[in-house]
Amino acid sequence: MVRAVPTPLRILAVVFVILTGLILLAPLVVVVGVSVSENQFIAFPPQGFSFKWYEKVLASPEYLSAAATSLQIALLVTLSATVIGGAAAIALHRRQLPFSDVLATFFLSPLVLPTIIYAIGMLMFWSAAFGPVSPITLWIGHTVIALPYVVRTTLAVLAESDPFLEEAARTMGAGRLQRLLFVVVPQCVPGLAAGAFFAFNISFDEAVLSLFLRKPGLTTLPVQIYGQLEFSPDPSVAAVSSIMIALTIVLIVIIDRMLGLSRFAST
Template sequence: MVKAIPAPLRILAMVFVLLTVVVLLAPLIVVVGVSFSESQFIAFPPAGLSLHWYQEVWESGTYLPAAVTSLKVAVLVTLTATAMGGAAAIALYRRQLPFSDLLSTFFLSPLVLPTIIYAIGSLMLWSSLFGQISAATLWIGHTVIAMPYVIRTTLAVLSESDPFLDSAARTMGASRLQRLWFVVIPQCLPGLGAGAFFAFNISFDEAVLSLFLRKPDMMTLPVKIYGQLEFSPDPSVAAVSTIMIALTILMILVIDRMLGLQRFARN
């Protein structure tokens, strides 16, 4: 028989959960509050409320082009990482590749490799082999760090799928391509959707790789935010950050509508 949890332990657990929520949400509340400030400086609580800094961002000649650049890179990385990561996950799950366990560890290694080390190594390798870095350098770098999330989420979905569906389709005379398109990929869709979400967010928010692997005239939004904070910080940075928070929440709502948030979270 399971004993009841002591009251002091329950209280301690509730306090711990409450502190965790505060630590997670407090910075976001500060950022949102600063974005509506009338002040010319970053200060919280705001002295007055105004939409001036959102107008400043909208009319800015630097924030919007940087956001468009980040969006283009993130979309391209999402498509590439989802296609390649999904294919790798299917092959690893079916163990159709030699040394599948070793390859699985290798594909997931970017999750534990420090980003700055990978960025410096990629810059040195690309410069020695191809010369000047380009937009392709940034695209490849972002794809490498985004793929493990697609592989991980797709493998999680495949591990819970019915392994006999593919055998049944083969028994009914379906070809390999037909089984892949009509059986395997539909089973992978929740994992692919979750992986695509992570890939997009990671690419759009990545600053270290973008700082090392971008062309001098190519400015992404995270790099622009870092530069603004370093040289002339003002509440426009908070306004941009608030917009990014809102877009992330919107993407979560879309995923909840399409896939179901609980099913997404399990993957």
């Protein structure tokens, strides 16, 4: 017989959940509040109400150029990480590659490697092997750190997939490519969508790699924000951050409409 949870423990759990939610949401509230302040400096609570900092950001060539660079790189990273990570997850799940366990650990290794160490190593390797860094360097670097998320989410979906569907397709005469495209890949869609979401956000928000692997004239949005905070901080950085928060929310809504958050979160 299962014992009822004691009332004090339930109250403690509720308080813990509420405090966790406040700690997670409070910084976002502060950022949004600062972004609509009339104050010339970063301060909370906001003084007055104005959208002038959003107008400044949307009219700033520096911010717009940095946002365009981040968006282009993030889209490329999302595409490459989803394709490579999805293919690797399928191969690892089927154990058709030699040393599958070692390869699985290898694909997940960027999760435990400090980003700054990888950034320094990537910069030294690329400079010695290929010369000056370029947008391609940034693309490859971001793809490497985004791959584990695609591999992990896709493997999680494949672990719960029905193995007999592919066998049934083979029995009905479907070739290997047909089974892959019409049976295996559709089962991977929730995991691929979740991985693509993480890959886009990780690339768009990545600052450490972008600092080390950028060249003059190639500035991503996080680097632009850091530069603004260092030399002339004002609420415009809060406005940019609020726009990035809104972009994340929009992506979540799109995924909810396409797949449903329950399937997305289950990965």
